[in-house]
Structure formats: structure tokens, C-alpha cells
Amino acid sequence: MKRVLLTGASSGIGLAMLKELIKRDYYVYGIGRDFSTDTNGLASDKFRLLSFDLTDTVELPQLVKNILNDGPLDILINNAGVAYYGNHETISAENITEMVTTNLTVPMILSKLVLPAMKQKGSGMIVNISSVTAKSTNNTHGCAYGATKAGLSSFGMSLFEEARKSGVKVMNIHPDLTDTALYRNADFLPGEDNDAHLEAEEIAKMTVDSIDEMYRIPGLNISDITLRPQKNVIQKKQKN
Numbered sequence: 001m002k003r004v005l006l007t008g009a010s011s012g013i014g015l016a017m018l019k020e021l022i023k024r025d026y027y028v029y030g031i032g033r034d035f036s037t038d039t040n041g042l043a044s045d046k047f048r049l050l051s052f053d054l055t056d057t058v059e060l061p062q063l064v065k066n067i068l069n070d071g072p073l074d075i076l077i078n079n080a081g082v083a084y085y086g087n088h089e090t091i092s093a094e095n096i097t098e099m100v101t102t103n104l105t106v107p108m109i110l111s112k113l114v115l116p117a118m119k120q121k122g123s124g125m126i127v128n129i130s131s132v133t134a135k136s137t138n139n140t141h142g143c144a145y146g147a148t149k150a151g152l153s154s155f156g157m158s159l160f161e162e163a164r165k166s167g168v169k170v171m172n173i174h175p176d177l178t179d180t181a182l183y184r185n186a187d188f189l190p191g192e193d194n195d196a197h198l199e200a201e202e203i204a205k206m207t208v209d210s211i212d213e214m215y216r217i218p219g220l221n222i223s224d225i226t227l228r229p230q231k232n233v234i235q236k237k238q239k240n
């Protein structure tokens with residue numbers, strides 16, 4: 001059974017990936033801070049949930065060491081992320097730091113920690129859940145968020161070039177507006193109509209399909225996937 005470390009497994013795209021991976025017989029170590037609600041009723045012995053604040057980058061290596069003591073990891077999925085929106089000067093220094101740490105620093109540290117065993121084995125996959133904002137230079141009201149995602153995609157592309165000769169695969173996923181709680185700090189939401197947003201389950205299925213394909217065709221690396229809804233619509237949140 002392939003063993004996966006998945007960050008942000010407690011909600012949205014990560015929770016959908018947790019369910020999809022379990023269904024397809026992967027064993028998942030899921031990291032999040034709050035597993036109190038949505039993971040209730042997941043009946044399976046193919047996952048372990050770890051409540052941990054990823055911004056604690058001092059304790060993070062020990063957490064990964066404990067997981068690796070159980071055995072090597074086949075896949076790392078860097079999915080946890082956070083977003084704060086607005087004119088850049090309105091975003092607090094704390095929130096900027098939280099975005100950079102969660103969206104960029106943590107994936108770099110986790111990759112560093114899992115790579116030695118992957119390279120030694122001559123196989124392994126690192127999957128980054130980036131964003132379409134990584135490909136745009138027009139992320140107004142999300143300049144810092146977009147920059148963290150551009151950094152993550154750049155990191156993933158270079159890491160692939162560096163690690164490919166060792167058999168390690170790296171895949172960047174770039175979703176557009178997806179109906180999750182990510183917009184809790186925004187004054188807008190993805191459009192309501194079915195063709196104006198993606199569902200977390202759709203991102204999860206495409207990601208796990210691609211992972212399965214790379215196992216089916218060992219010489220293949222799927223480097224980059226971009227997923228967009230047919231229409232580009234956002235809606236302003238109602239003011240209370």
C-alpha cells in the first residue's frame with residue numbers, strides 16, 4: 001500500500017483528496033489543525049490524522065521523523081494553504097507571514113525532509129496544490145497570496161529538474177475558483193452557478209487520477225495541471 005503525507009486534510013480540497021486516496025487503497029497521514037467536524041464518520045483504517053499547526057516550523061521536522069519511523073513515504077501532497085485578500089496595505093504583517101509560511105516555506109521544508117528517502121529508493125512523488133494565481137501577474141487584491149503560489153510553482157518546477165534523474169516526480173496543480181472555505185477572509189466568493197466554480201471533489205479526482213497514471217506509466221511525469229471553471233464569475237459577499 002502506497003503511503004501518503006497530505007497537508008490540509010481537514011477541509012476542502014484536502015479532505016476530498018483524503019477520501020479519494022483512501023477509496024483507492026492509499027494509506028494517508030493527514031495533517032490539519034481542526035479535524036472536529038468534516039472527518040467524522042470516515043470509516044477506514046487507512047488513514048491517521050495528525051492535529052498540528054504547520055506554522056510551527058521548529059517542531060515540523062520531528063513530526064515528519066515520527067511518521068518516517070513507521071516506514072518511508074511514497075507521496076507528499078503539499079495542499080495546506082491560507083489566503084488573505086484586499087489592497088496589499090490592508091493586510092497585516094502577521095497574515096502576510098502566515099501566508100508565506102503555510103503556502104511556501106512549509107512545502108519547501110516538507111520536501112526537504114522526505115526527499116532523502118525518496119532519492120534513496122529511486123522513486124517518490126511530490127504534489128503541490130498551487131493556484132492559477134501562480135501564472136498571473138494581475139492578482140490585484142491578492143498580490144501576496146499570488147506571490148506565494150508563484151513561488152510554490154517555481155519551486156516545484158525547479159525541484160523536478162533537480163530530482164528527476166533520481167526517479168522523483170513533481171507535479172504542480174493549478175486550480176481556479178473552487179467552492180471551499182478558502183474565501184473565509186475575502187469579501188467575495190466563487191460564482192454560484194455550476195459552471196462558475198470547481199468542486200473540491202473534482203480537483204481531488206484529477207489529482208489522484210494523475211498520481212495513478214504516473215504509477216501506471218513509470219516513465220511519465222505530469223508536471224503541470226491547470227483546472228478552470230467554464231465561466232469566470234465571482235460574487236460579492238452580502239454585508240450583515
Ligand SMILES: NC(=O)c1ccc[n+]([C@@H]2O[C@H](COP(=O)([O-])OP(=O)(O)OC[C@H]3O[C@@H](n4cnc5c(N)ncnc54)[C@H](OP(=O)(O)O)[C@@H]3O)[C@@H](O)[C@H]2O)c1
Binds near residue numbers: 007014082132180
Ligand atoms: N478554493 C480555491 O478556490 C483554491 C484555488 C486554487 C488553489 N487553492 C489551494 O488549495 C489548497 C486547499 O485549500 P482549500 O480551498 O481546500 O481551502 P480550505 O478548505 O480552507 O482548506 C485549507 C486547509 O489547509 C489547512 N491549513 C491551513 N493553515 C494550516 C496550518 N497552519 N496548519 C495546519 N493546517 C493548515 C486547513 O486546516 P485547518 O482548517 O484544520 O487548520 C485546511 O485543511 C490551498 O493551498 C489553496 O491555496 C484553492
